[in-house]
Amino acid sequence: MKIKPFCFLLASLSLAPSCFATVPAAAPAAKVAAVYAQDVRMQKLSAEFLRDLWQTQPDFAIYAGKFETAGRQIVYDQAELARQVAFNQRWLRRLQQIDPAQLSPGMQSDLQILQKQLQSDLWDIQTLREHEWNPSFYNFGSSFDQILNTEYAPREQRLRSLYQRLLRVPAYYAAARANINNPSREHTELAIAQSSGVAEVLRAANKAAQAAALSATEKAQFARHTAAALQAQEEYVAWLRSLLARKQAERSFRIGKDLYEAKFAHRIQSGFSGAESYQRAQQAKEQMLTRMDGLADQIWGKYMGDMPKPAARNEKIGKLIAKMSENHVRAEDFVSEVRKQLPQLQKWLLDKDLLGQDASKPLEVRETPAYQRGVTVASIEAPGPFRAQDRTYYNVSPLTDMSPQQAESSLREYNHWILQILNIHEAIPGHYTQLVYANRSPSLIKTLFGNGSMIEGWAVYGELMMMESGYGDNSPEMWLMYSKWNLRAICNTILDYQVHVLGQSREEALKLLTEDAFQSEAEAQGKWRRVQLTSVQLASYFSGFSAIHALREELKQKMGPTFNLKQFHEKFLSYGSAPVPMIRSMMLAELNTTGHGHMQHHGHHGGKQAEHKHKHGKAAAGEDKTKAVDAKDAHQH
Numbered sequence: 001m002k003i004k005p006f007c008f009l010l011a012s013l014s015l016a017p018s019c020f021a022t023v024p025a026a027a028p029a030a031k032v033a034a035v036y037a038q039d040v041r042m043q044k045l046s047a048e049f050l051r052d053l054w055q056t057q058p059d060f061a062i063y064a065g066k067f068e069t070a071g072r073q074i075v076y077d078q079a080e081l082a083r084q085v086a087f088n089q090r091w092l093r094r095l096q097q098i099d100p101a102q103l104s105p106g107m108q109s110d111l112q113i114l115q116k117q118l119q120s121d122l123w124d125i126q127t128l129r130e131h132e133w134n135p136s137f138y139n140f141g142s143s144f145d146q147i148l149n150t151e152y153a154p155r156e157q158r159l160r161s162l163y164q165r166l167l168r169v170p171a172y173y174a175a176a177r178a179n180i181n182n183p184s185r186e187h188t189e190l191a192i193a194q195s196s197g198v199a200e201v202l203r204a205a206n207k208a209a210q211a212a213a214l215s216a217t218e219k220a221q222f223a224r225h226t227a228a229a230l231q232a233q234e235e236y237v238a239w240l241r242s243l244l245a246r247k248q249a250e251r252s253f254r255i256g257k258d259l260y261e262a263k264f265a266h267r268i269q270s271g272f273s274g275a276e277s278y279q280r281a282q283q284a285k286e287q288m289l290t291r292m293d294g295l296a297d298q299i300w301g302k303y304m305g306d307m308p309k310p311a312a313r314n315e316k317i318g319k320l321i322a323k324m325s326e327n328h329v330r331a332e333d334f335v336s337e338v339r340k341q342l343p344q345l346q347k348w349l350l351d352k353d354l355l356g357q358d359a360s361k362p363l364e365v366r367e368t369p370a371y372q373r374g375v376t377v378a379s380i381e382a383p384g385p386f387r388a389q390d391r392t393y394y395n396v397s398p399l400t401d402m403s404p405q406q407a408e409s410s411l412r413e414y415n416h417w418i419l420q421i422l423n424i425h426e427a428i429p430g431h432y433t434q435l436v437y438a439n440r441s442p443s444l445i446k447t448l449f450g451n452g453s454m455i456e457g458w459a460v461y462g463e464l465m466m467m468e469s470g471y472g473d474n475s476p477e478m479w480l481m482y483s484k485w486n487l488r489a490i491c492n493t494i495l496d497y498q499v500h501v502l503g504q505s506r507e508e509a510l511k512l513l514t515e516d517a518f519q520s521e522a523e524a525q526g527k528w529r530r531v532q533l534t535s536v537q538l539a540s541y542f543s544g545f546s547a548i549h550a551l552r553e554e555l556k557q558k559m560g561p562t563f564n565l566k567q568f569h570e571k572f573l574s575y576g577s578a579p580v581p582m583i584r585s586m587m588l589a590e591l592n593t594t595g596h597g598h599m600q601h602h603g604h605h606g607g608k609q610a611e612h613k614h615k616h617g618k619a620a621a622g623e624d625k626t627k628a629v630d631a632k633d634a635h636q637h
């Protein structure tokens with residue numbers, strides 16, 4: 001896949017936020033095999049595809065936890081780009097030989113996901129052409145960092161892999177300079193800003209090499225080639241600065257209507273266009289504000305006393321939310337409060353019969369490791385496919401190392417109510433729960449190429465699920481804060497489309513976020529930065545959420561009294577991180593075959609859990625990871 005050399009480690013989890021399960025080696029039961037004649041063939045082809053992928057895309061392999069090709073540094077010169085095009089085309093042709101009608105539903109969706117991924121990657125190279133206008137595309141920092149700091153092999157072996165890569169760094173930057181032509185100023189500045197981090201990784205590798213059990217010759221070579229790599233990198237950065245100075249970095253960061261719609265179709269896969277999704281988001285925003293207006297009227301006096309109520313709707317809501325935000329935990333209690341809430345959320349799901357839980361997959365709340373701090377307040381870090389450790393971490397940044405003003409601002413944002421919604425989104429029943437379910441699906445394909453819109457959509461839907469079941473005493477306060485949070489997802493879509501397609505100015509964008517979505521100045525600034533550097537990803541939340549909600553309502557209608565909410569949730573999640581329309585057709589097909597409205601347990605992975613070793617990759621989720629922002633598909637809110 002065309003790789004995102006930079007995206008995975010820092011921002012990410014995006015592609016594979018779900019944990020992986022290995023493709024089961026055992027053949028399906030004979031009966032199934034007879035009905036789905038091409039399942040075995042598809043499995044074999046998938047496995048072959050992945051082997052080919054690890055060879056062609058060592059950075060993607062590392063991200064997935066496969067390190068066999070870690071020593072190979074890809075240089076994105078014309079020959080390499082042509083190889084990548086050929087790789088995608090070759091696999092598209094090979095997959096065409098499979099007849100989807102002879103596949104089980106799970107395999108059918110694997111096939112489709114793979115085909116769409118290949119098409120999307122091909123489109124990236126041939127049409128989007130980020131390698132020409134996004135200088136931050138060229139960043140090997142996270143791959144180097146992973147090789148250096150992941151203990152997949154003895155340290156000396158890892159260092160020798162890094163050494164092999166070091167040799168290619170000058171060529172890497174030479175290819176970058178040959179490819180880049182009139183980049184955007186914003187992406188050029190991002191590349192410059194990230195360069196010190198890359199240099200730091202290079203120096204850290206050399207330091208480790210000098211301290212390791214390598215021969216004197218090896219150490220000297222390592223030092224020499226580190227110096228050469230650093231010099232190549234410095235020259236690249238100097239060249240980028242000269243582009244800025246000579247006004248040769250003038251391309252608009254806005255991708256425009258045609259690219260936006262095409263990218264939306266490739267990435268989101270909702271069946272709607274970007275423009276349709278934008279229209280819907282605008283309607284949803286108005287509905288949300290109307291509801292918030294009524295809620296604000298209900299509780300204005302309780303919080304604001306005699307203060308006169310502003311006539312203007314948004315001013316009234318904004319003032320009330322600002323006042324309510326004073327209700328928050330102390331900085332020193334932030335992490336422990338998160339820890340305390342998770343069992344309560346779990347219990348709520350059980351008591352309300354919303355979703356089964358898997359007690360064997362514990363979630364451990366911990367303080368975000370120091371080297372990852374400063375990027376997000378909270379993130380889910382799930383084990384990736386090929387590294388065997390089962391624990392999923394919920395990283396929460398201790399606010400105690402922030403300045404008092406920063407901490408206060410974060411605490412107000414993650415106030416008494418929003419903190420609960422954050423936990424719902426990130427953990428239960430949001431990302432963590434979805435990952436546990438996705439893990440049970442034995443599809444490595446869905447794990448590696450999961451649909452970001454489904455994943456984010458589920459987390460956003462999880463918030464609604466909790467609210468509808470009366471969470472938070474069904475209080476107007478909880479609903480008001482929920483609405484503010486949901487408005488953020490809605491406005492992400494609006495912002496993304498208005499900025500990239502309609503040319504919205506910075507000033508108008510900030511106005512939208514602060515005045516219509518009640519975001520703090522700092523939050524709004526961070527979002528503006530993110531929308532300049534990414535496109536379409538911000539639209540994934542609302543799109544996935546709307547699709548899941550619509551599917552639930554559709555099934556309610558179709559099934560009448562036999563509809564069961566818990567069954568719907570479990571069934572929906574059982575297909576893994578597939579695009580929602582794909583899950584919809586599988587659910588509808590099953591509904592039709594079972595006859596009377598009952599959905600049976602998804603067949604193709606029943607009883608197999610015990611056989612999978614869960615391995616992990618990292619999945620991060622969290623708002624405003626602008627520091628390590630990934631110009632492709634970071635998994636963020």
Ligand code: ZN
Binds near residue numbers: 412
């Ligand atoms: Zn305070």
Ligand code: ZN
Binds near residue numbers: 622
């Ligand atoms: Zn999320």
